[in-house]
Amino acid sequence: MQFVAEVGDATERSVAYVGGLAQLFGKSLQLLFLSPLKRSRLLDRTVHQAMAVGVGALPIISLITFFVGVIIALQGAYELQRLGAMQLVASLVSISITRELGPLVTSIVVIGRSGSAFAAEIGTMRVTEELDALETMALNPVAFLVVPKFLAMAVMMPCLAIWADLMGVMGGCLFGVVGANFTFGSYLIATREALVLHDVTTGIVKSLVFGLVITAVGCQEGFSTGAGAEEVGRSTTSAVVISILLVILIDLVFTTLFYVARGVA
Amino acid sequence: MDAPAELAPVISARDLRVRYGDRDVLRGLTFEVRHGETMVVIGGSGSGKSTLLRTVVGLKKPSSGEVRIKGVDIAKAPAREVDAIRKKIGLAFQDGALIGSLSVGENIALPLLEHTTLEPTTVEVMVRIKLEQVGLSGCENYGPSQLSGGMRKRAAFARALAMDPEILFFDEPSAGLDPITAAGIDDLILNLKKAYAMTMVVVTHELASAFLIADRIILLDRGNIVAMGPAQEVKNSRHPRVRQFLDRIADSTQDDDVDHLRMYTEGIR
Numbered sequence: 342m343q344f345v346a347e348v349g350d351a352t353e354r355s356v357a358y359v360g361g362l363a364q365l366f367g368k369s370l371q372l373l374f375l376s377p378l379k380r381s382r383l384l385d386r387t388v389h390q391a392m393a394v395g396v397g398a399l400p401i402i403s404l405i406t407f408f409v410g411v412i413i414a415l416q417g418a419y420e421l422q423r424l425g426a427m428q429l430v431a432s433l434v435s436i437s438i439t440r441e442l443g444p445l446v447t448s449i450v451v452i453g454r455s456g457s458a459f460a461a462e463i464g465t466m467r468v469t470e471e472l473d474a475l476e477t478m479a480l481n482p483v484a485f486l487v488v489p490k491f492l493a494m495a496v497m498m499p500c501l502a503i504w505a506d507l508m509g510v511m512g513g514c515l516f517g518v519v520g521a522n523f524t525f526g527s528y529l530i531a532t533r534e535a536l537v538l539h540d541v542t543t544g545i546v547k548s549l550v551f552g553l554v555i556t557a558v559g560c561q562e563g564f565s566t567g568a569g570a571e572e573v574g575r576s577t578t579s580a581v582v583i584s585i586l587l588v589i590l591i592d593l594v595f596t597t598l599f600y601v602a603r604g605v606a
Numbered sequence: 607m608d609a610p611a612e613l614a615p616v617i618s619a620r621d622l623r624v625r626y627g628d629r630d631v632l633r634g635l636t637f638e639v640r641h642g643e644t645m646v647v648i649g650g651s652g653s654g655k656s657t658l659l660r661t662v663v664g665l666k667k668p669s670s671g672e673v674r675i676k677g678v679d680i681a682k683a684p685a686r687e688v689d690a691i692r693k694k695i696g697l698a699f700q701d702g703a704l705i706g707s708l709s710v711g712e713n714i715a716l717p718l719l720e721h722t723t724l725e726p727t728t729v730e731v732m733v734r735i736k737l738e739q740v741g742l743s744g745c746e747n748y749g750p751s752q753l754s755g756g757m758r759k760r761a762a763f764a765r766a767l768a769m770d771p772e773i774l775f776f777d778e779p780s781a782g783l784d785p786i787t788a789a790g791i792d793d794l795i796l797n798l799k800k801a802y803a804m805t806m807v808v809v810t811h812e813l814a815s816a817f818l819i820a821d822r823i824i825l826l827d828r829g830n831i832v833a834m835g836p837a838q839e840v841k842n843s844r845h846p847r848v849r850q851f852l853d854r855i856a857d858s859t860q861d862d863d864v865d866h867l868r869m870y871t872e873g874i875r
Binding site: 382466469479480 | 664686688692693697700703705720
């Protein structure tokens, strides 16, 4: 009985947590349209966030997805070679990168760079009473801090995912040119023939949702920080762990849905 | 300098109670702060004075009772009304609570840029004036972490003053400062009082500074008001708990309980 009660408790807590995330998102959406703060200043803060979240992540995301592209090509070639189907490397890489790994790797990197930073920033502001200071200055902390982060993520995550797709394909291309009998041009043509628009949009929709989830978790963890520097560390850690878990879960749901929808169509 | 009695109180609290979990922090406080007066709240650590300040400005919701600032119930009024009130108050936090990602100048400019339609150049001038007022001219471009504790407090004052508030709140303005800097802060408060006739609420445990700046004093002990009145009256009070606090006598555990009981039997002044 004890065990059942514990499972029930944990379930209730998880549902409440996700409810909290949804509430934060809803509040931000409301404050985006009915913000008491100035619009031009909101835009400034959003651009500032977008630079940190998006542009700052470009080099590391390029590097990682390029390598992932090479790895997928190598790994795929291992099997495809036995079947004598090396020409399928291009389509294998492009489909797995655009539908799955591009958005996923992007969001893991963004969690590490920005999700953790959101939690640490807001958590520190909680500890140093900066959140209270904002409130007494009639600056709603959600409108002031969270809305620009949501906006920046909603714009930058799809952009990063598209860039990651490109770099992943380039990684595959490196193997294709060196290890299989492709030229740069013929590899790109093979990639274009393998992909349909739907593959790319699937990835972009995913990355948008991932971005919103990462922001919500990072900010929520920041706000729930207790007193003391130690608590900021704890918030940052759980922001990263929970974000990764949720992103993978949502990815699973999406992929299943797309798979089922494909079967129907 | 008593304000005319017919003026409505700027802040009024009625039977204010606050609980943290199962611990009563404020046990039914009733008081008023009149227009233009400086009310100093003194009390030991854990007496609830910081909680009182946080409750009055609406950062903490009372578990029962109410606080009104200029007639608005700060815990229950709609956000828009509360924001309107908050634009008329300034709060200087104990450790400054300056936004770490902004420079000192940007911190002071923040409420002006967000809430007014002033040109950036005008705001720049106002920031310079506010910084000069607190003796920090030329510090606009420093980050909060580059300032000393005393300078951070002064910068926080400047930010609290930015919107030319009607009511100023200070949380422990001289705590943790050397005597010279602390005296400077007292002077600053006295100057503000003289020059702008602002209503001020100061929370402190520094007795010397409390009696220097106060018009009236509230002495808090374990969430109760044990003494309230003009500074001189509190200074001469013969209430044992007041005397103990003012004469800096350490608690002995036995007396403590007796005093605690006496506090209830004598009632709240």
